[in-house]
Structure formats: C-alpha cells, structure tokens
Amino acid sequence: MPSFAHISDCHLGAWRDKTLRKLNLEAFEKAMDKCVEKNVDFILICGDLFDKNIPDLDIVEQATRKMRQVRNQGIEIYVIYGSHDYSPAATSIIDVLHSSGLFTKIMDADNATDKVSLKFLHDKKTGAKIAGISGRRASIEKYYYEMLDREKLESEGGFKIFAFHIGVNELMGGSMHTDECIPVSFFPRNFDYYAGGHIHSRTEKKENGYGLFVYPGTTFGWNYNDLENAANGEERGFFIVDFDSSVKNVEFVETMKNSVKLFEINADNKTTDDVRKMLDKICDDNSFENCITLIKIKGVLASGKSSDINTQPVRDKIYAKGAVNVFINRNALSSKEFDDIKIKADARETIEERIFREHSGMCAAYSLNTLKGDEGARSAKAVLDAAKEGKKENETKSDYADRIAAKIARILGAGT
C-alpha cells in the first residue's frame, strides 16, 4: 500500500546552543532514516524545514546530505515554505534546494485573475495529488486563502492532499488567537488529507465535510516552550500515512531520542539562599543520563535579586551526571527588592510578543496599518527578528546595514 511521511517544523539551525542545535538536526536525520526504513513513497514537509530563510551553511550542508541519501532511495520530497524559512525580501534556501533538484516546492499557482488557482502536483509513483499554500510571515497567507479558487480544487478526483502552514481555528485548543489562525471554512473540501505545519503540537482531527486534518508538530523543538511541552509529555515526531483511494492508517513516529526533564522551583517569598538549596536538591536526582534538563525558577523572591543565584555549580553537577543539556529559565523570577520584570512568561519570544501587543495601542495614531493593533505587534516582532540577524561572512558593514534596513522597510510595507 502506498504511504507518505508528513513532517513539519524541523526548524533546522534554530538553537544557539550547539548541543541543542545538534540534537535538533539529529531528530531530523532520524525522521529521514525512519522514512527510508519504512519505505515511504514520498515525504511531505509542511513548512519551517529551516529556522531562517538563509540558515547557517553547515546546517544546510548536513541536512542536504541526509535528504540526498533519501532521494537516492527513490523517495521524492515535497516542501512548502513555513513562516520561518520564507522571506518576502530575499531568496530562501528552500528556493535554492528546489532549484538544485533536491526536493520540489509544491505551490505552483496561477493568480493572473482575482483568484488564486492552485495547480496539483502529481506524485508519479503513487498518483497522489498534492496542492498547498505556503506559510508567510505574519500570516499574510490568509489573503491567499481568501482568494483561493476552492471549486476547482474540490472538483478534482483521486487521492488528494492539501499542504498548509497556518493554524486552523477550529483545531486549536485555545493556544492561538482567532486572528492568528484561519477558520476551516477557508479550506477546499473533498481532500483526503490536510497536512499541516506551524503548530508545534501533534494534532489529528476529522472536520465535518472535510478529510483528516493533521499537524505532526515539531520534530524536536524550536524554543524553551517546546522543550517544556516535551517534558510534559508532548510527543515529538512525524506521521506516516498509508493510503489507496483514501487514508487507511496514520502512524506517529517519534524522533526525539533524548528525554526531557523539567524541574520547577517556586521562589515566592523565598530568599536566594532558599532557592540555592532547592537547586542543590535537584542535583540529588540520579537520572540525568542523556537527558535535556530544564529548571524553571519562577515567583517573587522575598529578598535578594535573581542574579544573586549562581546557577553554574548546579549546571556543572547535572552535566557531570550525564545530562546533554541544562537549561535554567528564570524569566519569570522577580524580586520584591528589584522588581523589574513585569511580564510573566516563559520564553523570550513570548515575552517579546506580549510586550509588543501591550504597547501596540500607542501606535494607533500612525497612518501605517502595519503599526497598529495585532498587526503592529506582529510587525514589531518581525522587525526585531530582522534586527537580530547577524552579519554574513564576507558581507561589508554597509551592505549588512542596507540589507537589514531594506528588510525592515519591507516588513513595514514601506519598501519595495
């Protein structure tokens, strides 16, 4: 029976920490190996294969090598952009690898008219027909869904897959706001399988009048929250789907080889000494071998400041017990004496988003819509991300400055 693998949100190159970056790549490699082992007919990657549109070349080289091995086994790879590896301003690595023939980008649309008319990609080996819409920054792809010629897609026969990279409102369990995702009614009906990306939690749901909607989630994780969710039991992996004229079986394959352990310390009304003792107690645990260890310290200290808590000895002890990584998060820790953290959140990205959301009202008087409301918050986050981009090797300072300025102008809708 034909089968395909549905993968998304690998975010290759996402971590600054070298170990986590390596583990992330290994999870992807494991997914590729499993696809060969299970002899799937093709692989469908639904966005955010890479964490940036132009990732570090060493990651690209290793990922390319692995995908080449897969291709050499006769397994086709089909890809759509995600919100991370797409850039409105520059060519993406996805374009480069597509042009090299390593994989095939799915989207091939004709929007000469006022409608977006998608063309099906036919997988020659299985006869499966695949159409899809890539992800975009700030969910600009909503517009494509609005303009989509659904009738044409719905009238096509055969086994059909719709690939996408956006949250679907009816499938989300409260984790996303309505304006960050789209309603299911935007999708064409009569597809057998709706292959999603962008959502980092495994989700499978049959929607009335549609086929099966599936998000495999991330293969490893992109930030602290993803790791914390993994520690709380969220599985990391991808799906293998058996089909003939319809979906016959859906199997989840795990890709994360390390366990993740989470320790939470409530520092409310504790002194820094108390917290140090609680950290020491964590070190008594003896099951850190090959484990990613997360320690989350939160609350309001009765005295002292958070920087008084030296975590290095704790890290050293846990590493000595075989942990592959120790991540100590004190973003939600503040002090009665030095209360300078107003946003209680876990991940840097979340804090940034909330701050921008809270302050977007201050831009209400500006004429650019991209500065107002939620759109303003998203634009601000995109600008910040753009400003974080490093200088490339051999790039002059002025070229670097021009490149970042042009990118920011485009994000704000002021550039060309």
Added chain:
Amino acid sequence: MEVVSQIINGAQGEIILREKSDKPIELGEILIAEDSDNKILLQVYDLQYGSQLDPKRIEYASGLTIEEKWEDLKFHDQELRNYVLVKAKALAQMKKDDNTILVPKRLPKHFSMVRRFSEDDKEFIAKQENSLLLGNLRSGSKDLGIKVHINGVEALSHHVLVAATTGRGKSNFLKVMLWDVLDKDYCGILVLDPHDEYYDVLEKHPASRENLFYYTNKKGFAGAYSLRIDVKTIKPDDLFGVVSFTEPQEQAVIKYWKAFGENWLLEIARDKECIFEKEGVHPGSLSVVQRKIHTKLGIQFEDGNFACDNEVFDISGGEKTIDDVCRLLSTGKKVVMDTSMLMDEAELLVGSIIANRILEVYKAKKAENRLKEFPVVSIVIEEAPRVLAENKINEANNIYATIAREGRKFKVGLIAITQLSSVIPKEIMANMNTKVIFGNELAVEREAIISSASQDLSKDGKNIASLNKGEAIISSIFTNFAIPVKVPLIDELAKPAARSQPVQRKVM
C-alpha cells in the same frame, strides 16, 4: 430668510404658528425661530385648519359647491381668511455667540418669523466623540442629509432600545448602525442573528476583513468560523437565565455541577439511574431537567453516545469559541453569529454564555482600574421581551436583566429590539437611555415608549403614529432633544463601498 410661518399664539410647549399659504408645513417638521441672540428649534406636533369666517358660513359655502355645483365659488381673499394653524413645541435653544445648546426656558418672541431648518443650523446636531450614526436629520418626511451622531461609548454602555413594529425598518437601522461602527474600535458588538440577515451586507464593508467575524455552520461561507460551542463551557448560571427551572430542578442542576464540574451537563444527560437520589435529587426533577436540556438545547444521551440536534453544542470541539468571541469583542471587533438553526432558548443561551463571560472579564478589568483601556461591548438581542419581560427579569441569573441594570458601570450594554415595549418593565425601560422610536400604530406601545423617553414626548403620539418606514425619533440622555431621523437604506451605503481587495502578491 424664507418665511414659512409666524408665531401668533400659544404657550410653552404649545406654540401656535400660522402657516404661510404657499409654504405647506408637515407634521414632525423642524423649524427655526430666530432673534438677535438665539435660535430656537421648533418641532411641529399638530396641524389644524383656521379661518376668520364663521364655521356655519363655511359649511354653507361648501354645500353650494358640492350640492349646487357652484364650482367656481371662491372666498374673497382666500389665503388671508383661511389658513393652517401649526402647533409646535420648542426643542432646543442655541445661543448664537457660542453655539451653546440649552433646554428652552422662554418663549420665542411673539410674532417671530419662522423659517425651515437649513444647513446653517446644523450646529444643533454637533458631531460627537466616538460617533455612532443613527440616521440623517429629518424634518417632517424630508431627509435633510445631515448625519445625526451620538457618543457611541456612552450610548452603547447605557443601552439602546429599538422599538419598531414589523416592516418599519429596524433591521435596516441596525445594519446602518453596524456599518457605521465596523471600522471604529471603540466598541465590540455581538449580533445574535436569528434570521441570518446581517453578514451578507456587512461583509461588503471595506473594513470587514479586519473587523467582522462571522460564525455559522452553513456551508459555502469561506472565511466564516464554525459556530460550535463545547458543552463543557456552559455553566449552570448561563442556563438559569434563559430556561425556567423550579427550585428542586435548580438544586439538581447545582448538585451535578458541584459533583462533575465542567462535565455536569453531560452527566445529567447520561444519568438514567438518578445517582443523587439519596442526596435529595428526585428522579422526576432529574427527568424534567433532562427533558428541558433536550428540548431547549437539543442535547441528549442515546445508545451510549451524546447527541445534539443542532450543530452548535458539541462535545468534541468548540472549546475556544467563547473565549475567542469574548476576546474579539474586547478588542473592538464585531461578531455576527448565525443562530438561525437554533431554537429560541438555545440562541439566548449562546448570548447568555458570552454575556456572562464578557461581564466577568470587564468586572475584573474595572477592579484593576483598567476598564478605560477597553472598548464598550454591546450585545444585540432581537425580541428583547424574551429575556426582559416582567416575568423574566426576576429569574435567577438572568444575565440580560443584570446587564440592563448594572452593565453600564462595566461598559457592557444591550441593543434591545422589540415590537412590544409595553411588556418590558418600567425599571428596565428607564435604564435604556437611548430609544430609537419607529412608527407604531398601537397606542399602548407608543405610551410605553413615550412615558419612559429621555425627553418629554407627551405631545408626540400622533407624530409617532404617522412615521413612515425608515423614519424614527431618537430620544436619548445623550442628545439635547428628541431628534427626528430618517435612516438611510443600507443598500445605498453599501453600494459605493468596495471591500478592500487583498494585495496582489506573487504566489510561489
């Protein structure tokens, strides 16, 4: 100045004018009497014939005309001797030096010449902050083309009553009002739409993509959100306000709520054994509660599975619908819910759940002293007596009555639509601080509105009875006087507007 009449007689509240023969005046027309310091706005509430001749002579002359065929019989100085007397009341007085508008406390000068309202007088209808369009200023049956706005934040938080009999234009009025605020972020509005008539028009608005959210289970509306509500999000208080329970039945409901938390509704539907019988729940009471849940909400337990007669209440989806809607409303969005497939109580329950949650959220914001950062939220209820009638308002946890009484303190208001104002108690009517009064033939209904109006409309009975389709009187504590309006047709507003087209981007 084109004189149309002259003040000849009368008293405060009943000023009598003589109409100029070639300048006919209409019932409801607004006129201006002016002196060197003030303009006084008058409104006509009655018309009658006047003559210098003895009535018996007039009657005799008429006999000569119709019985004796003296067709060319004419009175000497016809225009001078026979005329129309106009009864008017002073609505407002404007000081010319600073345009201050006052309640008139003196009569216009005797024998003042009176003219029609003109463009120069539009300061009487000053545009308000956070404007909410109610229609165009009307003089008699003439649309003067001057837009009438009130302060939307104030008006919506202090509730709006739309009183209209069928076919007088209440749907059109609401569409016009919603159209006007669709691109304004000072208010979030929830429309429970039992006839599914609002979205088709409103989605043509240029701002609909960003600000209009449509919930329906009808197929073929790309971009619409599924109207599915997880039954676990329903709390007993939501139900008590819209479905009548006896005390034992209510006790049974609370028992299940305490025992099963968010699963209470499902456990009631499932329980065939009456598991709490020993703790005082009578099987008969449970059975009635189960039947009410089935008949009113469509939820039942059959063959080992939960089933719902409608697609709205769900056990495996819709868990974030209520939170989503509340968040949309509290960010100034407009939400239209197609409740056409729901029974009365189920529709009200949907509104009740959202109203309860939004009021909770706004009460919390007020406690944090952050309420001013949030837009006013208004909930449109059709056939308001279903929840605001005398026998309904005192039912436990009727959230609509609660909002009517105290919602204004938390920036949560109602837009209540009714054909039967007379069944809404005075206490609630008095809280509806803006009334949009359309034509009504029933004296008892007119009386209910007039007696609770924010201005003295005691002489406007005939005026209200004579209002044509689309004509209304706005009586509000936020206007200086009761303003006659003509509501423009929504099709005229929607015609020139073209919904903003998505930016054409290269698709890759």
